[in-house]
C-alpha cells in the first residue's frame with residue numbers, strides 16, 4: 001500500500017489529553033491517515049477523581065466484519081489502553097485479519113506507571129497483555145509495565161545493569177523490538193533503551209523533574225507515525241523522545257495543567273523533526 005493507513009485501538013477519553021485525543025492528531029501530523037477503534041468512551045481518563053466508562057468491546061468484532069467485507073487493510077495496527085482483557089483477543093483478531101502482508105503490530109501495553117497498575121486493571125489483564133505483546137513486532141513499555149510483563153521487582157533507583165537485564169528479559173519472552181521508555185541511566189537524565197535482536201542502544205536526554213500524564217501516549221504515537229513514515233526504529237525512538245521532552249518542557253511551567261501534556265502547539269515542530 002503506497003498511501004499508508006494506521007489503525008489505532010485505544011480509549012476515547014473525552015477530556016484528558018491521552019489515548020485517542022493524542023494518537024489521532026499526532027499520527028495525522030506525521031502525514032499518515034489514521035483510523036480508530038475506540039475501546040471505551042470515558043468522560044476523562046482514570047486519574048481524575050471520578051469518571052464515566054462505557055465499554056465498547058461488543059462493537060469491535062462487528063466493525064472488523066464490515067472492514068473484511070469492504071476489504072479495508074492497514075499498514076500498521078497500534079494499540080494503547082484497552083478497556084478490558086476480552087479486547088486483547090479482539091485486537092489479535094484484527095491484527096490477523098486486517099493488516100497488509102507487511103503490516104506492523106505495535107503494542108503500547110498501557111496499563112501501569114509509577115510501580116502500579118492503572119485503576120481497573122488486575123493480574124488477569126497483565127496475563128492477557130503478555131499474550132498480545134508476544135504477537136507484536138514492536139512493544140513500548142515504560143519501566144513499570146516492563147516489570148509487570150516480566151515479573152521483575154520495580155525499582156526507582158537502579159544501575160544500568162537493571163535496565164539491561166529488564167530489556168533482555170522482555171526480549172526473551174517477546175520476540176519483537178523493545179523500546180523501553182523512562183530509562184534513567186545517569187543523574188539528571190532520562191531516555192529510552194531500544195533492543196532489536198540482541199543489540200541494546202540507549203538514547204538519553206535531559207530529565208524534567210515534573211512528570212505528566214499522557215506522555216506514554218505522546219511517545220508511542222510519535223514513534224508509530226515516524227516509523228510508518230519510513231524512519232528506522234532507532235530514529236523513530238529518538239524523535240519520539242525529543243518531541244515528548246519538548247512537550248513536557250512546554251507544559252511544566254503551567255502548574256494547573258496536571259492531567260496531560262500540552263502537545264498541540266508543538267505539532268509544527270514535530271512535522272519539522274520528521275523532515
Ligand code: PXL
Nearest residue numbers: 018019045046047081118214
Ligand atoms: O495515558 C494512559 C491512559 C489512557 N487511557 C486511560 C487512562 C490512562 C492512564 O491513566 O486512564 C483511560
